[in-house]
Amino acid sequence: MKKIIAIIIFFSGISVVQSQSLNTYLEIAAGNNPGLQSKYKEFEAALQRITQVKALPDPSFSFGYFVWPVETRVGPQRAKFSLNQMFPWFGTLQAKGDAAALMAEAKYQAFLEARNKLFFDVAAAYFPLYELQQMQEIERENIEILESYKTIATRKFENGATPMVDVLRVDIMLNDSRTGLEILNKKEQALVSVFNNLLNRNEDEEVIVSDTLLAKPVDVDAVKDSLLLRNPAINALDLKTRASKVNEIVAQKQGLPNIGAGLDYAIVGERSDLSVADNGKDVMMPMVSVSIPLFRKKYDAARKEALFMQESYAFQKENMLNTLSSEFDQTLFEISQQLDLLELYREQITSTRQSLKLLFSSYGNSGQEFEEVLRMQQKLLQYEKLMAKAMAQYHTAMARLDYITAKNTTNE
Numbered sequence: 001m002k003k004i005i006a007i008i009i010f011f012s013g014i015s016v017v018q019s020q021s022l023n024t025y026l027e028i029a030a031g032n033n034p035g036l037q038s039k040y041k042e043f044e045a046a047l048q049r050i051t052q053v054k055a056l057p058d059p060s061f062s063f064g065y066f067v068w069p070v071e072t073r074v075g076p077q078r079a080k081f082s083l084n085q086m087f088p089w090f091g092t093l094q095a096k097g098d099a100a101a102l103m104a105e106a107k108y109q110a111f112l113e114a115r116n117k118l119f120f121d122v123a124a125a126y127f128p129l130y131e132l133q134q135m136q137e138i139e140r141e142n143i144e145i146l147e148s149y150k151t152i153a154t155r156k157f158e159n160g161a162t163p164m165v166d167v168l169r170v171d172i173m174l175n176d177s178r179t180g181l182e183i184l185n186k187k188e189q190a191l192v193s194v195f196n197n198l199l200n201r202n203e204d205e206e207v208i209v210s211d212t213l214l215a216k217p218v219d220v221d222a223v224k225d226s227l228l229l230r231n232p233a234i235n236a237l238d239l240k241t242r243a244s245k246v247n248e249i250v251a252q253k254q255g256l257p258n259i260g261a262g263l264d265y266a267i268v269g270e271r272s273d274l275s276v277a278d279n280g281k282d283v284m285m286p287m288v289s290v291s292i293p294l295f296r297k298k299y300d301a302a303r304k305e306a307l308f309m310q311e312s313y314a315f316q317k318e319n320m321l322n323t324l325s326s327e328f329d330q331t332l333f334e335i336s337q338q339l340d341l342l343e344l345y346r347e348q349i350t351s352t353r354q355s356l357k358l359l360f361s362s363y364g365n366s367g368q369e370f371e372e373v374l375r376m377q378q379k380l381l382q383y384e385k386l387m388a389k390a391m392a393q394y395h396t397a398m399a400r401l402d403y404i405t406a407k408n409t410t411n412e
Helices: 021-033 034-054 092-158 164-198 222-231 232-254 299-364 372-405
Strands: 060-072 075-087 259-268 284-291
Touching: 021 034, 021 092, 034 092, 034 372, 075 284, 092 164, 092 232, 092 372, 164 372, 222 232, 222 299, 232 299
Parallel strands: none
Antiparallel strands: 060 075, 075 259, 259 284
Protein backbone atom coordinates (compact mmCIF):
# COMPACT_ATOMS: atom_id res chain seq x y z
CA MET A 1 0.00 0.00 0.00
CA LYS A 2 1.43 3.31 -1.04
CA LYS A 3 1.89 5.90 1.62
CA ILE A 4 1.61 9.49 0.54
CA ILE A 5 2.90 12.32 2.65
CA ALA A 6 0.43 15.12 2.00
CA ILE A 7 1.40 18.59 0.87
CA ILE A 8 1.29 20.94 3.79
CA ILE A 9 1.81 24.68 3.49
CA PHE A 10 2.70 26.35 6.75
CA PHE A 11 3.48 29.80 5.42
CA SER A 12 1.76 31.92 2.79
CA GLY A 13 3.21 34.05 0.01
CA ILE A 14 5.89 31.65 -1.25
CA SER A 15 8.45 33.45 -3.39
CA VAL A 16 9.73 31.54 -6.44
CA VAL A 17 12.99 33.47 -6.40
CA GLN A 18 13.61 32.70 -2.74
CA SER A 19 12.67 29.03 -3.16
CA GLN A 20 15.34 28.75 -5.83
CA SER A 21 18.11 30.22 -3.68
CA LEU A 22 19.24 26.82 -2.34
CA ASN A 23 19.51 25.44 -5.89
CA THR A 24 21.69 28.42 -6.75
CA TYR A 25 24.02 27.60 -3.86
CA LEU A 26 24.12 23.95 -4.93
CA GLU A 27 25.31 25.03 -8.37
CA ILE A 28 28.01 27.20 -6.80
CA ALA A 29 29.14 24.33 -4.57
CA ALA A 30 29.27 21.93 -7.53
CA GLY A 31 31.54 24.33 -9.40
CA ASN A 32 33.76 25.45 -6.52
CA ASN A 33 34.12 22.68 -3.95
CA PRO A 34 37.71 21.32 -4.12
CA GLY A 35 36.76 17.89 -2.78
CA LEU A 36 34.25 17.43 -5.60
CA GLN A 37 36.70 18.73 -8.18
CA SER A 38 39.23 16.20 -6.90
CA LYS A 39 36.75 13.37 -7.49
CA TYR A 40 36.17 14.52 -11.06
CA LYS A 41 39.91 14.67 -11.73
CA GLU A 42 40.16 11.07 -10.52
CA PHE A 43 37.56 10.16 -13.15
CA GLU A 44 39.48 12.03 -15.86
CA ALA A 45 42.69 10.28 -14.80
CA ALA A 46 40.94 6.90 -14.99
CA LEU A 47 39.91 7.67 -18.58
CA GLN A 48 43.57 8.06 -19.50
CA ARG A 49 44.20 4.57 -18.17
CA ILE A 50 42.14 3.06 -21.01
CA THR A 51 44.57 4.25 -23.68
CA GLN A 52 47.54 3.00 -21.67
CA VAL A 53 46.35 -0.57 -21.16
CA LYS A 54 45.15 -0.99 -24.76
CA ALA A 55 48.52 -0.02 -26.23
CA LEU A 56 50.95 -2.62 -27.53
CA PRO A 57 54.22 -3.13 -25.64
CA ASP A 58 56.99 -0.90 -26.92
CA PRO A 59 59.06 -2.52 -29.68
CA SER A 60 62.64 -3.34 -28.77
CA PHE A 61 65.57 -2.20 -30.88
CA SER A 62 69.14 -3.28 -30.38
CA PHE A 63 72.44 -2.50 -32.07
CA GLY A 64 75.68 -4.41 -31.81
CA TYR A 65 79.11 -3.61 -33.16
CA PHE A 66 81.66 -6.37 -33.63
CA VAL A 67 84.94 -5.25 -32.07
CA TRP A 68 86.56 -8.19 -33.81
CA PRO A 69 84.55 -8.71 -36.99
CA VAL A 70 83.24 -12.22 -37.56
CA GLU A 71 84.42 -13.56 -40.90
CA THR A 72 81.81 -15.11 -43.14
CA ARG A 73 81.89 -16.43 -46.69
CA VAL A 74 80.69 -13.12 -48.10
CA GLY A 75 82.73 -10.91 -45.83
CA PRO A 76 83.26 -9.80 -42.21
CA GLN A 77 80.19 -8.92 -40.10
CA ARG A 78 80.80 -5.46 -38.71
CA ALA A 79 77.49 -4.51 -37.00
CA LYS A 80 74.06 -5.92 -36.28
CA PHE A 81 70.63 -4.33 -35.85
CA SER A 82 67.62 -6.07 -34.28
CA LEU A 83 63.98 -4.90 -34.10
CA ASN A 84 61.32 -6.92 -32.29
CA GLN A 85 57.63 -6.40 -31.44
CA MET A 86 55.69 -8.61 -29.01
CA PHE A 87 51.91 -9.10 -29.39
CA PRO A 88 49.77 -10.27 -26.46
CA TRP A 89 47.38 -13.14 -27.04
CA PHE A 90 44.31 -12.33 -29.09
CA GLY A 91 41.78 -10.23 -27.16
CA THR A 92 44.08 -9.45 -24.23
CA LEU A 93 44.40 -5.73 -24.98
CA GLN A 94 40.67 -5.37 -25.65
CA ALA A 95 39.87 -7.07 -22.35
CA LYS A 96 42.28 -4.77 -20.51
CA GLY A 97 40.64 -1.75 -22.16
CA ASP A 98 37.16 -2.97 -21.21
CA ALA A 99 38.22 -3.43 -17.57
CA ALA A 100 39.80 0.04 -17.47
CA ALA A 101 36.68 1.57 -19.05
CA LEU A 102 34.44 -0.05 -16.43
CA MET A 103 36.69 1.21 -13.62
CA ALA A 104 36.62 4.69 -15.13
CA GLU A 105 32.83 4.57 -15.19
CA ALA A 106 32.91 3.47 -11.55
CA LYS A 107 35.03 6.54 -10.81
CA TYR A 108 32.37 8.68 -12.46
CA GLN A 109 29.72 7.08 -10.25
CA ALA A 110 31.95 7.86 -7.25
CA PHE A 111 32.02 11.46 -8.46
CA LEU A 112 28.20 11.50 -8.60
CA GLU A 113 28.07 10.05 -5.09
CA ALA A 114 30.43 12.76 -3.85
CA ARG A 115 28.33 15.42 -5.58
CA ASN A 116 25.12 14.14 -3.99
CA LYS A 117 26.83 14.04 -0.58
CA LEU A 118 28.02 17.62 -1.10
CA PHE A 119 24.48 18.70 -1.99
CA PHE A 120 23.23 17.14 1.24
CA ASP A 121 25.98 18.82 3.26
CA VAL A 122 25.08 22.19 1.74
CA ALA A 123 21.40 21.67 2.49
CA ALA A 124 22.24 20.49 6.03
CA ALA A 125 24.14 23.76 6.54
CA TYR A 126 21.49 25.89 4.80
CA PHE A 127 18.41 24.95 6.81
CA PRO A 128 19.98 25.70 10.22
CA LEU A 129 20.48 29.22 8.82
CA TYR A 130 16.77 29.31 8.03
CA GLU A 131 16.02 28.18 11.60
CA LEU A 132 18.36 30.83 13.00
CA GLN A 133 16.79 33.55 10.87
CA GLN A 134 13.30 32.57 12.03
CA MET A 135 14.35 32.50 15.68
CA GLN A 136 15.98 35.91 15.37
CA GLU A 137 12.77 37.32 13.95
CA ILE A 138 10.72 35.62 16.68
CA GLU A 139 12.95 37.07 19.39
CA ARG A 140 12.77 40.56 17.89
CA GLU A 141 8.98 40.39 17.76
CA ASN A 142 8.90 39.06 21.31
CA ILE A 143 11.06 41.96 22.51
CA GLU A 144 8.72 44.45 20.84
CA ILE A 145 5.70 42.81 22.48
CA LEU A 146 7.35 42.71 25.90
CA GLU A 147 8.34 46.36 25.61
CA SER A 148 4.72 47.24 24.90
CA TYR A 149 3.70 45.12 27.91
CA LYS A 150 6.20 46.99 30.05
CA THR A 151 4.79 50.33 28.92
CA ILE A 152 1.28 49.21 29.84
CA ALA A 153 2.36 47.70 33.18
CA THR A 154 4.31 50.86 34.07
CA ARG A 155 1.33 53.05 33.26
CA LYS A 156 -0.98 50.89 35.39
CA PHE A 157 1.52 50.91 38.23
CA GLU A 158 1.74 54.69 38.09
CA ASN A 159 -2.04 54.79 38.25
CA GLY A 160 -2.03 52.42 41.23
CA ALA A 161 -3.90 49.70 39.33
CA THR A 162 -1.14 47.06 39.45
CA PRO A 163 1.87 46.30 41.66
CA MET A 164 5.48 47.10 40.72
CA VAL A 165 6.24 43.37 40.46
CA ASP A 166 4.46 43.28 37.07
CA VAL A 167 7.01 45.71 35.67
CA LEU A 168 9.86 43.71 37.16
CA ARG A 169 8.53 40.48 35.63
CA VAL A 170 8.57 42.07 32.18
CA ASP A 171 12.10 43.37 32.76
CA ILE A 172 13.29 39.85 33.60
CA MET A 173 11.76 38.44 30.43
CA LEU A 174 13.15 41.30 28.36
CA ASN A 175 16.66 40.60 29.61
CA ASP A 176 16.24 36.93 28.71
CA SER A 177 15.04 37.75 25.19
CA ARG A 178 17.73 40.37 24.53
CA THR A 179 20.44 37.97 25.68
CA GLY A 180 18.93 35.20 23.58
CA LEU A 181 18.90 37.46 20.52
CA GLU A 182 22.50 38.47 21.12
CA ILE A 183 23.56 34.81 21.30
CA LEU A 184 21.68 34.06 18.08
CA ASN A 185 23.43 36.96 16.35
CA LYS A 186 26.82 35.60 17.42
CA LYS A 187 25.88 32.10 16.29
CA GLU A 188 25.01 33.38 12.81
CA GLN A 189 28.62 34.05 11.83
CA ALA A 190 29.66 30.50 12.72
CA LEU A 191 26.86 28.99 10.63
CA VAL A 192 27.59 31.32 7.70
CA SER A 193 31.27 30.35 7.86
CA VAL A 194 30.46 26.63 7.71
CA PHE A 195 28.12 27.18 4.77
CA ASN A 196 30.55 29.33 2.78
CA ASN A 197 33.40 26.86 3.32
CA LEU A 198 31.33 24.20 1.55
CA LEU A 199 31.03 26.61 -1.37
CA ASN A 200 34.77 27.38 -1.17
CA ARG A 201 34.29 31.14 -0.90
CA ASN A 202 34.94 33.87 1.67
CA GLU A 203 33.69 32.88 5.10
CA ASP A 204 31.95 36.19 5.71
CA GLU A 205 30.15 36.37 2.35
CA GLU A 206 26.44 37.06 2.69
CA VAL A 207 24.07 34.09 2.54
CA ILE A 208 20.51 34.77 1.42
CA VAL A 209 18.10 32.34 3.06
CA SER A 210 14.50 31.72 2.07
CA ASP A 211 11.97 32.89 4.66
CA THR A 212 9.23 30.53 3.43
CA LEU A 213 9.38 26.77 3.03
CA LEU A 214 7.06 24.18 1.50
CA ALA A 215 6.75 20.49 2.34
CA LYS A 216 6.49 18.20 -0.68
CA PRO A 217 4.76 14.82 -1.09
CA VAL A 218 6.80 11.62 -1.11
CA ASP A 219 5.70 8.42 -2.84
CA VAL A 220 7.30 5.86 -0.53
CA ASP A 221 7.16 2.78 -2.76
CA ALA A 222 8.47 4.55 -5.84
CA VAL A 223 11.29 6.19 -3.90
CA LYS A 224 12.48 3.01 -2.19
CA ASP A 225 12.58 1.10 -5.47
CA SER A 226 14.84 3.76 -6.90
CA LEU A 227 17.55 2.88 -4.39
CA LEU A 228 18.61 0.04 -6.67
CA LEU A 229 18.00 1.90 -9.90
CA ARG A 230 20.00 5.08 -9.57
CA ASN A 231 22.12 5.17 -6.42
CA PRO A 232 25.66 5.89 -7.71
CA ALA A 233 27.36 4.06 -4.85
CA ILE A 234 25.49 0.87 -5.80
CA ASN A 235 26.17 1.47 -9.49
CA ALA A 236 29.88 1.92 -8.76
CA LEU A 237 30.03 -1.47 -7.03
CA ASP A 238 28.21 -3.12 -9.95
CA LEU A 239 30.71 -1.62 -12.37
CA LYS A 240 33.65 -2.74 -10.25
CA THR A 241 32.19 -6.25 -10.17
CA ARG A 242 31.95 -6.28 -13.97
CA ALA A 243 35.52 -4.98 -14.19
CA SER A 244 36.72 -7.79 -11.93
CA LYS A 245 35.02 -10.35 -14.16
CA VAL A 246 36.84 -8.87 -17.15
CA ASN A 247 40.09 -8.91 -15.15
CA GLU A 248 39.54 -12.62 -14.64
CA ILE A 249 39.51 -13.01 -18.43
CA VAL A 250 42.61 -10.82 -18.67
CA ALA A 251 44.42 -13.10 -16.20
CA GLN A 252 43.52 -16.14 -18.27
CA LYS A 253 44.71 -14.54 -21.51
CA GLN A 254 47.95 -13.34 -19.93
CA GLY A 255 48.66 -16.99 -19.13
CA LEU A 256 48.72 -17.73 -22.87
CA PRO A 257 51.82 -17.25 -25.07
CA ASN A 258 52.77 -13.86 -26.46
CA ILE A 259 53.77 -13.79 -30.10
CA GLY A 260 56.70 -11.71 -31.35
CA ALA A 261 57.75 -10.61 -34.82
CA GLY A 262 61.15 -9.14 -35.55
CA LEU A 263 63.93 -8.48 -37.94
CA ASP A 264 67.70 -8.92 -37.69
CA TYR A 265 69.93 -6.95 -40.07
CA ALA A 266 73.69 -7.52 -40.21
CA ILE A 267 76.13 -5.19 -41.99
CA VAL A 268 78.77 -7.18 -43.83
CA GLY A 269 82.01 -5.79 -45.26
CA GLU A 270 83.50 -6.85 -48.59
CA ARG A 271 86.26 -9.44 -48.82
CA SER A 272 89.44 -8.09 -50.38
CA ASP A 273 91.35 -11.34 -50.62
CA LEU A 274 89.12 -12.97 -53.24
CA SER A 275 86.00 -12.42 -55.28
CA VAL A 276 82.89 -14.41 -54.29
CA ALA A 277 79.21 -14.21 -55.16
CA ASP A 278 77.31 -11.70 -53.03
CA ASN A 279 80.58 -10.28 -51.70
CA GLY A 280 79.80 -7.79 -48.92
CA LYS A 281 76.06 -8.35 -49.13
CA ASP A 282 74.26 -7.42 -45.90
CA VAL A 283 72.24 -10.11 -44.13
CA MET A 284 68.51 -9.73 -43.36
CA MET A 285 66.70 -12.29 -41.21
CA PRO A 286 62.94 -12.09 -40.29
CA MET A 287 62.16 -13.73 -36.95
CA VAL A 288 59.15 -14.99 -35.04
CA SER A 289 59.25 -15.56 -31.27
CA VAL A 290 56.83 -17.02 -28.75
CA SER A 291 56.91 -16.50 -25.00
CA ILE A 292 56.41 -19.62 -22.93
CA PRO A 293 54.37 -18.93 -19.75
CA LEU A 294 55.89 -21.71 -17.67
CA PHE A 295 55.55 -20.05 -14.27
CA ARG A 296 51.81 -20.31 -13.76
CA LYS A 297 51.49 -19.17 -10.15
CA LYS A 298 51.31 -15.46 -10.97
CA TYR A 299 48.53 -16.02 -13.52
CA ASP A 300 46.58 -18.24 -11.16
CA ALA A 301 47.03 -15.65 -8.40
CA ALA A 302 45.77 -12.86 -10.69
CA ARG A 303 42.68 -14.91 -11.53
CA LYS A 304 42.01 -15.66 -7.85
CA GLU A 305 42.49 -11.97 -7.04
CA ALA A 306 39.75 -11.09 -9.54
CA LEU A 307 37.44 -13.73 -8.02
CA PHE A 308 38.06 -12.50 -4.47
CA MET A 309 37.38 -8.92 -5.54
CA GLN A 310 34.06 -9.99 -7.06
CA GLU A 311 33.08 -11.55 -3.74
CA SER A 312 34.24 -8.44 -1.88
CA TYR A 313 32.13 -6.15 -4.06
CA ALA A 314 29.13 -8.44 -3.59
CA PHE A 315 29.46 -8.21 0.19
CA GLN A 316 29.96 -4.44 -0.01
CA LYS A 317 26.83 -4.08 -2.12
CA GLU A 318 24.76 -6.17 0.28
CA ASN A 319 26.01 -4.15 3.25
CA MET A 320 25.38 -0.85 1.47
CA LEU A 321 21.84 -1.87 0.50
CA ASN A 322 21.12 -2.77 4.13
CA THR A 323 22.54 0.56 5.28
CA LEU A 324 20.61 2.54 2.69
CA SER A 325 17.39 0.72 3.53
CA SER A 326 17.81 1.45 7.24
CA GLU A 327 18.66 5.10 6.61
CA PHE A 328 15.69 5.38 4.27
CA ASP A 329 13.23 4.04 6.87
CA GLN A 330 14.72 6.21 9.63
CA THR A 331 14.63 9.31 7.44
CA LEU A 332 11.07 8.64 6.36
CA PHE A 333 10.06 8.34 10.01
CA GLU A 334 11.77 11.63 10.80
CA ILE A 335 9.95 13.34 7.93
CA SER A 336 6.62 12.00 9.15
CA GLN A 337 7.46 12.97 12.73
CA GLN A 338 8.36 16.54 11.80
CA LEU A 339 5.19 16.89 9.74
CA ASP A 340 3.12 15.78 12.72
CA LEU A 341 4.98 18.19 14.98
CA LEU A 342 4.54 21.05 12.53
CA GLU A 343 0.82 20.43 12.40
CA LEU A 344 0.70 20.28 16.21
CA TYR A 345 2.68 23.50 16.63
CA ARG A 346 0.54 25.30 14.05
CA GLU A 347 -2.59 24.38 16.01
CA GLN A 348 -0.95 25.22 19.34
CA ILE A 349 0.17 28.62 18.09
CA THR A 350 -3.34 29.42 16.90
CA SER A 351 -4.87 28.37 20.24
CA THR A 352 -2.19 30.14 22.28
CA ARG A 353 -2.67 33.39 20.40
CA GLN A 354 -6.42 33.23 21.02
CA SER A 355 -5.85 32.55 24.72
CA LEU A 356 -3.29 35.34 24.92
CA LYS A 357 -5.70 37.78 23.30
CA LEU A 358 -8.40 36.93 25.85
CA LEU A 359 -5.99 37.12 28.80
CA PHE A 360 -4.61 40.45 27.69
CA SER A 361 -8.10 41.84 27.24
CA SER A 362 -8.97 40.70 30.77
CA TYR A 363 -5.77 42.25 32.11
CA GLY A 364 -6.59 45.52 30.40
CA ASN A 365 -9.95 45.60 32.12
CA SER A 366 -9.08 44.31 35.60
CA GLY A 367 -5.31 44.74 35.89
CA GLN A 368 -5.07 41.16 37.14
CA GLU A 369 -3.48 37.94 35.90
CA PHE A 370 -0.56 39.76 34.30
CA GLU A 371 1.68 36.84 35.28
CA GLU A 372 -0.59 34.53 33.26
CA VAL A 373 -0.32 36.88 30.29
CA LEU A 374 3.48 36.68 30.44
CA ARG A 375 3.40 32.92 30.86
CA MET A 376 1.19 32.57 27.81
CA GLN A 377 3.46 34.88 25.83
CA GLN A 378 6.43 32.67 26.66
CA LYS A 379 4.40 29.63 25.65
CA LEU A 380 3.71 31.25 22.30
CA LEU A 381 7.40 32.06 21.92
CA GLN A 382 8.27 28.45 22.68
CA TYR A 383 5.86 27.04 20.08
CA GLU A 384 7.04 29.46 17.41
CA LYS A 385 10.67 28.45 18.00
CA LEU A 386 9.78 24.76 18.02
CA MET A 387 7.95 25.21 14.75
CA ALA A 388 10.96 26.90 13.15
CA LYS A 389 13.19 24.09 14.38
CA ALA A 390 10.80 21.39 13.15
CA MET A 391 10.59 23.04 9.73
CA ALA A 392 14.38 23.11 9.42
CA GLN A 393 14.67 19.49 10.55
CA TYR A 394 11.94 18.45 8.12
CA HIS A 395 13.76 19.95 5.15
CA THR A 396 17.10 18.57 6.32
CA ALA A 397 15.50 15.13 6.45
CA MET A 398 14.08 15.67 2.97
CA ALA A 399 17.58 16.57 1.76
CA ARG A 400 18.88 13.37 3.35
CA LEU A 401 16.16 11.39 1.57
CA ASP A 402 17.20 13.00 -1.72
CA TYR A 403 20.79 11.95 -1.00
CA ILE A 404 19.88 8.38 -0.09
CA THR A 405 17.69 7.96 -3.18
CA ALA A 406 20.13 9.82 -5.44
CA LYS A 407 17.44 12.25 -6.55
CA ASN A 408 20.03 14.66 -8.00
CA THR A 409 21.81 11.99 -10.07
CA THR A 410 21.48 12.39 -13.82
CA ASN A 411 22.99 10.62 -16.79
CA GLU A 412 24.58 13.79 -18.14
